[in-house]
Amino acid sequence: MRNISTDKESGLKHVKTAAIAKLAVLTCFSSVLLLTTRCASIQAPTGGPKDSIAPTIVLESPVNLSRNFKANKIVITLDEFIKLNNQAKEISITPEMDRAPIFKVKKKNLEITLPDSLAENTTYSINFGKGLVDYNESNPILNYSYVFATGDKIDSLSISGNVKSALKNEIEKEAKVLLIPIAQDSIFGKKKANIFTLTDTAGNFKLNNLREGSYRIYALKEKNNDRIYNGTDEEIAFIKDSINLKADVSGINLQLFKGVPTRFRTIDRTLEKDGHILLTFNRRIEDPKIKVLQPSNFATNNRIIYSANQDSAHIFIPKITTDSLKFEVSEGLNILDTVLIKASNTDKLERFIKPLTSIKSSKVDKIKHITLTALTPIESIDKGKIKIFEDSISRTNFQLQIDSLDKNKYHIRYNWKDLKAYELVLEEGAIKGYFGEINKEDKSKFTLDKTNNYGDIYLTFAGIDSTQNYVVELIDEKKERVFNTQVLPKDGKISYLKYPGGKYSIRVIFDENNNGRWDTGDVYKKIQPEKIWYLDRVFTIRANWEQQETITLSN
Structure with a gap:
């Protein structure tokens, strides 16, 4: 006979055990869930592509472009958390208010509390530039403006155009375009302009909600982001005449350039390892003269080499025995600067000449042969201490010729042969400097470059103005390297002979002052940079080819 009470106790124990187990599982699951939830609430997501999308406006209250505006607070709602970036420099209000409004960010909202002293019948524009950004990645809403009018009319005129670099004719994105009323033009270079916008990726700009009046327009590419032109370290553009705005204006072309500093400075002075002095200036010196003041016995015993742009000078002097040197820098008869250089540890200077040759990639050009030069002024070269070996056999029947234009350059010519191994040896003392x-000793091994990769091209320019002076430059397709510069003859014909095969292009300088080079502008004197015209294509010089091209120049 079954014991019913025992069965009941056993069943109860089983149910109780199952319940306890189930409760334990639920408790564990709840703990894990709670822990996961807590972790998720504080841990930022990782991985994935970086957000590069600017936030989007979803609501403006009152609505943008409101008329008869009476509110004392503006609320702008976006689709993600936001913050203000560089508020003092990026955000501008035009016209200026008697008291500055208060900007406050609350998660996805920007609240702007306005003063109670707004002028009647006035259009106000709050321009954010790049100042309104998302919270995490700081992606800006470019050129967002909130506009309202206290009267029944909103200023609606606009000015649009394009900004490019004057020298390379390339589009300039995110350049600031400044608009200053004529009555306030004296603030240029002193105070920040309130009316501004940024160019887009195509270099285009548009200034909206403008009132009738006369303005001056500038473009600025600056370093410190203060909407003030701070001098020639920054790029500036302008148009010479003011804009009398009565209707929408379009097609404004602004050419950015760096001006010539109004104050001359020696920006660097260096005692080089080989004992010569390098002076670097902040601008070109038209008629440079440098006088050694100290030591006085160096006044006539020196050699000076100026850079091609005449904005730096290499000064070569005898061995330094004093602890300081003094130089006077002049432009013609006008003394520009006096430069003092401390000359300590002169015993460590290595006063020797480092030869420079045209041997590239262990190859010698059979047309141009070998050029030999040095940064240091060369007094003489001893041909007897120059050795040429052809398959290890010494050859003495080479020519050594000084360049007809550059007295610091020599040419070594020889009947170079294919399939021969050459070595050029410059023995110690082969080159003697001025002091x-x-x-x-210097050795270079090389072979003949047998590619014969040279061609000739003859250019004829059409559409030229006989009263205009032009300078033609042969450049690479990236506009970075200039291979040749020459004045365009009146017959409009230029030839490039024995040039390496490859892709080239042309730019033409409208040489207004006939000095044979491009000149930048001066915003204060209202002088524009000289115009540069670029060929809108590249052409190819083909090896062993002689070709002709006609280029039509548009004025």
Whole structure:
């Protein structure tokens, strides 16, 4: 006979055990869930692509472009958390208010509390530039403006155009375009302009909600982001005449340039390892003259080499025995600067000449042969200490010729042969400097470059103005390297002979002052940079080819 009470106790124990187990599972699951939830609430997501999308406006209250505006607070709602970036420099209000409004960010909302002293019948524009950004990645809403009018009319005129670099004719994105009323033009270079916008990726701009009046327009590419032109370290553009705005204006072309500094400065002075002095200036010196004031016995015993742009000078002097040097820098008869250089540890200076040759990639050009030069002024070269070996056999029947234009350059010519191994040896003392410096032994191994990769091209320019002076420059397709510069003859014909095969292009400088080079502008004197015209294509010089091209120049 079954014991019913025992069965009941056993059943109860089983149910109780199952319940306890189930409760334990639920408790564990709840703990894990709670822990996961807590972790998720504080841990930022990781991985994935970086957000590059600017936030979007979803609501403006009152609505943008409101008339008869009476509110004292503006609320702008976006689709994600936001913040203000560089508020003092990026955000502008035009016209200025008697008291500045208060900007406050609350998660996805921007609240702007306005003063109670707004002028009647006035259009106000709050321009955010790049100042309104998302919270995490700081992606800006470019050129967002909130506009309202206290009267029944909103200013609706606009000015649009394009900004490019004057020198390279390339579009300039995110350049600031400043508009200053004529009555306030004296603030240029002193105070920040309130009316501004940024160019887009195509270099285009548009200034909206403008009132009738006369304005001056500028473009600025600046370093410190204060909407003030701070001098020639920054790029500026302008149009010479003011804009009398009565209707929408379009097609404004602004050319950015760096001006010539009004104050001359020696920006760097260096005692080089080989004992010569390098002076670097903040602008070109038209008629440079440098006088050694100290030591006085160096006044006539020196050699000076100016850079091609005449904005730096290499000064070569005898061995330094004093602890300081003093130089006077002049432009013609006008003394520009006095430069003092401390000359300590002069015993460590290595006064020798380092030869420079045209041997590239262990190859020698059979047309141009070998050029030999040095940064240091060369007094003489001893041909007897120059050795040429052809398959290890010494050859003495080479020519050594000084360049007809550059007295610091020599040419070594020889009947180079294919399939021969060559070595050029410059023995110690082969080159002698102006102050007795000599070279250390120098060896170069090479073979003949047999590619014969040279061609001739003859250019004829059409559409030229006989009263205009032009300078033609042969450049690479990236506009970064200039291979040749020459004045365009009146017959409009230029030839490039024995040029390496490859892709080239042309730019033409409208040389207004006939000095043979491009000149930048001056915003204060209202002088524009000289115009540069670029060929809108590249052409190819083909090896062993002689070709002709006609280029039509548009004025």
